[in-house]
Amino acid sequence: MGLSNIPIDTDLCVGLFAALMDGFLEFTDDTWMLGKSLCKIHQFLKSVAVDASIYILVMMSIDRALVVTEPLQRFNTGSRFRWLAIVSSWFIATFLSIPLAVLFETIDIGNGTQICHIHFDDPKWWKVLLTTSFLFVFIIPVVMMISSYVALVSVLCRRYRLGRISSIRNGSVRSSRTMKHSSSFIFNSGISRSKFRSIQLALGVVSGFIICWSPYFVYNMLHVFDVIKEHNVRKPILILAYLHNVANPIIYFIYHRTLSCRLEISPSLEKTQSLSSTRRLRKLTKEKSCQDNQNPKCNQIED
Incomplete structure (x- = not known):
């Protein structure tokens, strides 16, 4: 299966560090009560989990493409490629998340209430930050995923x-x-x-990522450049993005259940296909023999 099972781990991290805490903050109107240090740690871990889940999908797409386009090379690398892909994904995610650990801080909004947020004196830095995130966390991964599957499909x-x-x-x-x-x-x-079937699974997960996360990144870009000013749509868009990580374990469970059922019936199926092939071969052999001998008794051929 290669890397096909690894996204489940990152999905659990996203659920733990991102979805649950964001749900709690939504319930408390974004009030942060855990101090500045935990504010930075939370945002850092949240970013690492989300970015790692995305880059694991990139590595999984590359892995599926190499299995088809370069099967011998992929076989020789074996688990070495698997671990290199995992380590690379988490390293990239950690590197991209470091600025957030520096920028996030607790901000007093009055009445003794604090929020965990980023404050820029110049709004242009918001454009720089979100554009960088849009490029490295969405555009580049999506291009790499699509390129991998285009190469895979063309070879097939x-x-x-x-x-x-x-x-x-x-x-x-x-x-x-x-x-x-x-x-x-x-x-x-x-x-x-x-x-x-593993390629189908990977393609389904990647398609789900693009469908669920596209509105979130597009909304951020349109909002930061003042194309839209609507704030109410952000919450359902964020929920849609997290639904991708919730749906992945369900997809894997259904896939493995289906695969197990197919493996159970495969011996009898192979036996049936073998018998059918033998009968067809006998029929073709008899037809050819009759044509060569031109025997009139061969007008009726037994199935």
Whole structure:
């Protein structure tokens, strides 16, 4: 499975350090009562968890692409690539989160109430901060994810076309109705069913990330550049973003349950497919023998 299971760990971190605390602050009207040090620590850990969950998805996309485009190289690197990807993701997330640990502080808004926030004397620094976040936490990861899957799909399609040509030349092409089935694509592209399903899983998780997090980052950019001034939509947009991390464990659970069921029935399925292939081979052999001998008794061919 490669890196396909790792995002669950980062999803738990996002839920612990981001979603739960943000929900608590929403309940208390953003009032911060834990002091300046914990304010900085909380925002730092929250940023690390969110950024790591995003860059783990990037590494997972690259891993799935390498499994198909460079299978031998990916096999040779093995667990070394896996650990390098994990360490790199957390290192990048930590590096990107350091400025937030410096900038966040407790701000007194009157009546003895404090909030954990960033204060800039010049509003342009908000534009610099959010633009940098938009670039390194959303745009670059999304471009890398999409590029990985474009490369993966292009290789699979090329292998599929070559497999179809080879099947036609060898006289083993399937019927047009059967060829429309996804198993035909897997068969001709030369990729195992388990790898194909892991690619489907990774693509689903990445698609969910883009769908759930796009409104959040786009809203931040439009708001900081005064394109929109509406504040009420920020809360539901943030909830949608966190829903991606909540949905991921459910997706993995359904995927593994489905995969387990398929593995349980695969022996009988393989036996059935083997018997069917043997019967077709016998029929083709008998037809060819009848054509070569031109025997009139071969007009009726037994199935």
